[in-house]
Amino acid sequence: MIDGVYKVSFPIHGDEKGSLIAIEGNKNIDFTIERVYYIFDTSPNVVRGKHAHRDLKQLLICMHGSCDILMDNGLERETITLTGPDKGLYISGFVWREMSNFSQDCVLMVLASKKFDTADYVYDYDEVLQSALQARVGGERGAM
Numbered sequence: 001m002i003d004g005v006y007k008v009s010f011p012i013h014g015d016e017k018g019s020l021i022a023i024e025g026n027k028n029i030d031f032t033i034e035r036v037y038y039i040f041d042t043s044p045n046v047v048r049g050k051h052a053h054r055d056l057k058q059l060l061i062c063m064h065g066s067c068d069i070l071m072d073n074g075l076e077r078e079t080i081t082l083t084g085p086d087k088g089l090y091i092s093g094f095v096w097r098e099m100s101n102f103s104q105d106c107v108l109m110v111l112a113s114k115k116f117d118t119a120d121y122v123y124d125y126d127e128v129l130q131s132a133l134q135a136r137v138g139g140e141r142g143a144m
């Protein structure tokens with residue numbers, strides 16, 4: 001997977017009453033949860049996101065239904081289908097993301113390491129490409 005991105009499975013505490021999942025900041029995930037938001041009632045033909053974050057860690061969980069998450073760090077591009085309340089997708093680093101193919105019943109919850117800050121958003125994909133290119137050139141120079 002892309003650097004700084006991984007899938008995670010949460011243990012389900014299940015008994016005759018049903019199922020429960022607990023997520024604790026700095027325990028199941030490596031950040032303090034500063035913000036929670038969720039996306040729902042999104043049409044299947046809509047593409048959301050289309051941005052990268054300068055400095056944000058996020059955990060995405062599709063609480064209900066399903067959706068696709070595209071991630072691109074300028075070098076690699078990957079799309080995964082997120083479904084199931086026990087499955088999470090952790091994204092950190094300078095990664096372009098797009099969410100699409102929302103099922104009608106999709107509820108996508110996001111836990112974030114920082115409060116909402118428009119200055120953290122990058123809407124220009126070229127900036128992600130440039131950053132990847134510079135990191136690559138820097139790496140090659142370092143290896144010389």
Ligand code: TYD
Nearest residue numbers: 035036037039047048049050051099115116
């Ligand atoms: P937007 O960034 O367009 O959502 P997406 O990235 O899923 O396409 O956000 C929609 C609106 O919600 C926009 O007016 C900003 C607002 N918003 C908040 O107020 N707080 C938040 O934490 C987020 C993620 C969005």
